[in-house]
Amino acid sequence: MSVLELVDTHVTHVTHVATNAASQAKPAAPEFADAEKLVDHIIEVVGKEIVLGAPLAIGKPIAFINALYQRAKADPSITLRIETGITLEKPVGKSQLEKNFLEPFVEREFEGVPDIDYIMDLRKGAVPSNITVSEFFFKAGSFLNSPQQQNYTSTNYTHAVRDLLDKGVNVVGQLVAKRTIDGVTTYSLCSNSDLALDFAPVLKEMQDSGKPVAMIAEVNSNMPFMQNHAEVADNVFDFVLDQNLKPDNKDYALFAAPHASISPEDHMIGFYASTLVKDGGTLQVGIGSLSSALIYSTLLRHQNNAVYNQIVDELHVAEKFPVTRLVGDRGIFEEGLYGCSELMVDGFMNLYKAGILKREVFEDLTVQTLLNKKKITTDVSVSTLLTLLEHGAIHQQLTAKDVGYLKRIGVFRGSVEFFNGQLQAQHQTMKANLGDAEALQWITKFCLGDKLSGGAVMHGAFFIGPKDFYEALNNLSDEDHKKFCMTSVNYVNDLYDHFIGSQQLKQAQRKHARFINSAMMVTLNGSAISDALENGQVVSGVGGQYNFVAQSHQLPDSRSIMKLRSCSVRNGKLKSNIMFNYGHTTIPRQLRDIVITEYGIADLRGKPDHVVYTELIKIADSRFQQQLLDQAKAAGKVAKDYTIPVEFGNNTPEAIQGIYQKFTQQNIFGPFPFGCSFTAEELQLGKALKALKAKTATPKGKIKCILNAITTPKPDKTIQPLLKRIGLENPTSIQDKLTQRLLIAELRGR
Known part of the structure; x- marks a missing residue:
């Protein structure tokens, strides 16, 4: 459910945060158009010892982080510790050959995606002594044999908020989407509701006790606006960086993971x-x-x-x-x-479009239990009403609370009203007594809805995926959006009671x-x-x-x-x-x-x-x-x-290949069933380079490959364009000439 809906405060945390903040008359968060000015303000609020908590993957507020990092880099009197996970990087080749292969691909696939300054400096060993970067989850394999091993924090995802607070986090940053409907502005936690929903009330309590902490949002219009638990009021954050307040601003592109090949x-x-x-x-x-x-x-x-x-x-x-x-x-x-996954991958969208991800779950225990026991279905009928009565969810003589409950779960239409013990619908009035046959017939005709409302087919804590996944999320209808609920990682990942x-x-x-x-x-x-x-x-x-x-x-x-x-x-x-x-x-x-x-x-x-x-x-x-x-x-x-x-x-x-090849001939399986980010040339080159790397991993394999390369014929018209793509059409050094021969041999299948 969204904060834009009028619901009981116990239903969702988002509503609790919004109503709690509103009850204390907290104004909407001040907006900044310039990251540098926001950094100035943050230093005024929390001082020069800053411990920044940033979400994993694409939820990082990159403009703010880069501005804060560069400020601390230029001012040694600032102590900055960045606590985060999964810092995403554009692919960079280790050898010149890998660089030649990757650079055109990266320019095309990651156009408009900014670099994160601290990760660039980490790779160069150029992070100053007054700055520390600590992660609780590495992008797989990204920091093997790196000094960053010393700054890794081992923690369960569900304990991350607790551990970050223990580390003294005093600034929490988040990339968000923004929208205004009928004059009401809300923000969406989008890809990372995972920790923010748990941070918000804790930081509010810390502020109320006089501790200098701040929760900031950075607006990016490319972020899919997720509703339900992810949608929060405009006073949940303390400060908002919205560079769209500047004329002609263009928000940076989101990091998108290319479709992986499936072996x-x-x-x-x-x-x-x-x-x-x-x-x-x-x-x-x-x-x-x-x-x-x-x-x-x-x-x-x-x-x-x-x-x-x-x-x-x-x-x-x-x-x-x-x-x-x-x-x-x-x-x-x-x-x-029903999807219940800390990471909502693009596969869930494919399952949804195929009509597989369709089992709706509900935030009401009675409704969910009755659905599980097949006492009711998501289709509303008079039987739904009587079953709820039978199981004590409502009273025979309906009360105002009963009517509000029935409207909220979709059993009653939103237009039904309750006044002085009577129901009002379509300009007619009837006693609110389910034990009266005439009243029940009238209620069936004028009050019942069509479907249970508030159902979700997916609960996730964060998402990342390819470009077409973000596009699919952006293009969901309002009705479809309501079925995808980004929420707290503590809700998704364990069974303990949660708010x-x-x-x-x-x-x-x-x-x-x-x-x-x-x-x-x-x-x-x-x-x-x-x-x-x-x-x-x-x-x-x-x-x-x-x-x-x-x-x-x-x-x-x-x-x-x-x-x-x-x-x-x-x-x-x-x-x-x-x-x-x-x-x-x-x-x-x-x-x-x-x-x-x-x-x-x-x-x-x-x-x-x-x-x-x-x-x-x-x-x-x-x-x-x-x-x-x-x-x-x-x-x-x-x-x-x-x-x-x-x-x-x-x-x-060989046994695997036998069954695989039999069915690939029927267009079953295949390496890229969900799309491919590489050109045909890149696929051919990538396959050859990968095979060559594996074959030359041992001294014996390297010698064999070199012998094959020496005797391989010169490149023909089919191989020349591939050599040009990889920058080896006219090698000059002995090393490049040997590399060219090795690649030609591999492309020829020798």
């Missing part, structure tokens, strides 16, 4: 995961190609169910992985799904939940490694993964699903991602549940260790299965006479 292995992982998604259930997914693959197969299941079931049968899913029969599904989505909704309500909404996350590695005891390496270096962060895994164990019909590729190249050598043990754990073994690789599904929850070990070995790559089995037997975790069943002994890339 055959990723498609298989996504396909297996889709067999566990229950119609009428709840879905959480992460970011990246594994999640895109899951979305694709979920769409395939609904839109081309015959082919989907053909693949299920050819992979012998039901026979090899009986958990799919117990908790999964393979039919179309008749009831549909937005109780634990009972969350449990009622999240039936048949499938909390699907990704891992880098899994050990044979079921522990998952998702955020860091055993030497302590952090790859990304815990984020919300632990919360979702723990939550899944609290809900009676929920499952936690961990996806990973069976193997990867590390230090130039192919290694299994299912390992006997590892020196770091993100998710402990006691929270093990379901694990998926491209070779299938391991059902681990509640199983004894010998089953856990063998189930994971069954979905490992066959090149590593025997080694893993020998280690398990040596440790006494698996019986000495156990052998791997023959049906699990062909876990090879």
Whole structure:
């Protein structure tokens, strides 16, 4: 629900914030057209020791952050600490070849996207000593072997507000959208309602106690204006930077993540995961190609169910992985799904457009419970009214409070009025007694609405995605917008009572939940490694993964699903991602549940260790299965006479390619099912460069590639344009000439 609607204050936090602020007559936040002047004002308010809390990903107020950073950089008397997560950067190549490939792409795809000054200086080692940047979640792999490892803060996403307050945050910044309707101005938290909704009341309390803190907003008209919990009153912030107050201002473009390619292995992982998604259930997914693959197969299941079931049968899913029969599904989505995911990815929009993301949940526990029990539907009828009466939600002799409640949930039309114990509708009056047959008939004719109102098909805490995702959000109708609710990460990520909704309500909404996350590695005891390496270096962060895994164990019909590729190249050598043990754990073994690789599904929850070990070995790559089995037997975790069943002994890339190629010939799967940001030339070059990098990762591989390059023919007319695109059409140095020959050989498939 929006703050523009007149509702009871207990319904949403947004309403609570707005009405609480209004009751204390707090005026609308002052607006600044110039970032430098806002920085001046912030220093006046909080002083020269500034701890800035900024949202992760695209929610950062870049103009304000850059102005504040440059001020502190120029004035050593200012101490600035920036506390944030996922600082986004445009791709930059390490080698000259990578730079030649990326620069035209970046200029095209990231046109108008500003750089964040502190990250540019971090890369150059040029951040002055009076400034510190600390993150609780790295963009994956972005700070390996970096001094920034020392400034990483490990925290669950749901604890971020608490930990930032403990660190002394006194300024909170947020990128917002703005709109004015009938003279009423509101702001939207847009992509990052995640922490701001929890920060707002706490900072207000701190201000009331005399502490110098400030909450600032920066307006950007390119931000999709999200309603519901994300829409807040104009006095929630203390100061607003709106550069559109200056003539001819053009807001900067949002950082958009290009569509990722989906490999055959990723498609298989996504396909297996889709067999566990229950119609009428709840879905959480992460970011990246594994999640895109899951979305694709979920769409395939609904839109081309015959082919989907053909693949299920050819992979012998039901026979090899009986958990799919117990908790999964393979039919179309008749009831549909509800999305409850800390990250709202573009895939949810694809599911919505396909009619899959359509199970609405409601902020009223009685309504939600009755829907779950199928006592009512979202279609309103006299039966809806009588069922609410039967379950004590309203009185037989309706009161003013009952009528307000019925209007709010859509059972009564908004035009119905209550006065002196009577109902008024369409210029007629009737007693408000549901026990009177005549009154009930009149109410049915003149008062009932058509649909329950206030339903949401999606609750998310933050979003980031490709350009077409932002465009889709911007182009949603008002009716569609109301179904997407960006809200607090504490509401989405755990089940504890929260001022937005109780634990009972969350449990009622999240039936048949499938909390699907990704891992880098899994050990044979079921522990998952998702955020860091055993030497302590952090790859990304815990984020919300632990919360979702723990939550899944609290809900009676929920499952936690961990996806990973069976193997990867590390230090130039192919290694299994299912390992006997590892020196770091993100998710402990006691929270093990379901694990998926491209070779299938391991059902681990509640199983004894010998089953856990063998189930994971069954979905490992066959090149590593025997080694893993020998280690398990040596440790006494698996019986000495156990052998791997023959049906699990062909876990090879060739087997994956066989099934993949069969169905790509039918236009099923494919590397870019949701669109591609690269040109045909860039795709060809990118594939060749990636392959060449892998082949030359070892001394033996490098020698082989050089020998191939020496004997490769000169480039023909098909290769010349590719060389020109990469800046190697006329190499002069010996290094460039060798690089050209290596690339030509790879492009020729040698």
